[in-house]
Amino acid sequence: MLLVPVLVDAGLLVLYLGAPLDNPLSPGGVFVLMAAALLVLVMVLWELRAxxxxxHPRRRALGILISSFPMVILPFAGAYVxxxxxxxxxxxxxxxHVAGLYFAMTVFTTTGFGDxxxxxxxxxxxxxxxMLADVLYVGLFARLLVAAARRAQAGE
Known part of the structure; x- marks a missing residue:
């Protein structure tokens, strides 16, 4: 069950690593990015409903967290690049690309090596x-998932 979210994350990482982020974004490129973000959002909402x-709602909630994590990290990594x-x-x-991902992860984890x-x-x-997106993700989205998983499990 967790294989699909991991494969989604791997695919998103491959797309990020191959993205031409050092070029100016064209209107078509912006449209593709917006469509991709919308698709991932729809996928997460569909997963929440499912x-x-x-x-096993808790396992499904973990899958949603795994699938949604790139939505927080990769846009910022790309923005830094x-x-x-x-x-x-x-x-x-x-x-x-790697340094952008590294920096986005150090911000997310509040490690801050300073390099x-x-x-x-x-x-x-x-x-x-x-930082704001990270706090919202961890504090709100993760909490909502846990609450929804508990509610779904209590309904069994």
Whole structure:
């Protein structure tokens, strides 16, 4: 049951690593990104609905958390790569796809090694936006999933 969310995450990671984030986004590229985000959102909502009727709702909730995690990390990783490609002074060094993912994860986990740091206000605003999204994801979305899983399990 958890194989599908892991495969979804792997596919999203492959797409991220291959995305031409150092190029300006065209209107078509923005449309594709918006469509992909909408598709993932629809998938998560469908999974939430299915979880309520699942024989093992907690396992299904874990699958939803696994599937939705890239929605929090990958957009910010991509934004860091894109921002640094516009002007390396935003971070003081070039940011590759891997470095963008690494930085997004250090912000998410509040580790903050200090090897990559936002040096301009646009970069700092991006990090602040990620911090807010991370708090909302962990504090609200995860809590809602746990509550929904408990409610579904109690209804059995």
């Amino acid at each position: 979880m309520m009727a699942a024989p 894109w921002l640094a490609s516009r002007d390396p002074a935003h971070f003081g060094r070039p940011i590759s 990559i740091a936002p040096r301009t206000e646009p970069a700092q605003l991006m990090v602040l936006a990620q």
